[in-house]
Amino acid sequence: MERLNSNLYFQNCYIMKENERLRKKAQLLNQENQALLSELKQKLSKGNPIPNAGSNTIPDLHLSSSTKTNPSSSSN
Template sequence: MEKLNSELYLQNCCIIKQNEELRKKAQRLNKENQALQTELKRKLSRANSNQNPSTESDVSSTSSSGSINLSKP
């Protein structure tokens, strides 16, 4: 019984470590995603303001309507 408990404890420790690594990776990816969204919004805003200054309000409402998922393959 103690051997089984020891094995389960070690498995649990490994799972906890993997979970922490995945959480850190998710935070990094989220930060990168937010930076890419900001950059895309800025580029869209510049492109629209160069093409037609009267539609600038359309860009801000479109770009803020939802999150854009730009993940690397």
């Protein structure tokens, strides 16, 4: 029983370290995302158009994935 408790304790420690690592990574990604969003807002406020913004065609993102799916499964 004591050995099981030790194993669970070490697993718990590993999970807590991994959670902390992932939390820090998520924090960095969030900061990067906020910086990119701020940059985009600045560009838009200066009147710089978004590439392809003048185009009236919107690409259908479902076209590429629909050819790979099984038609019988999508008919549900």
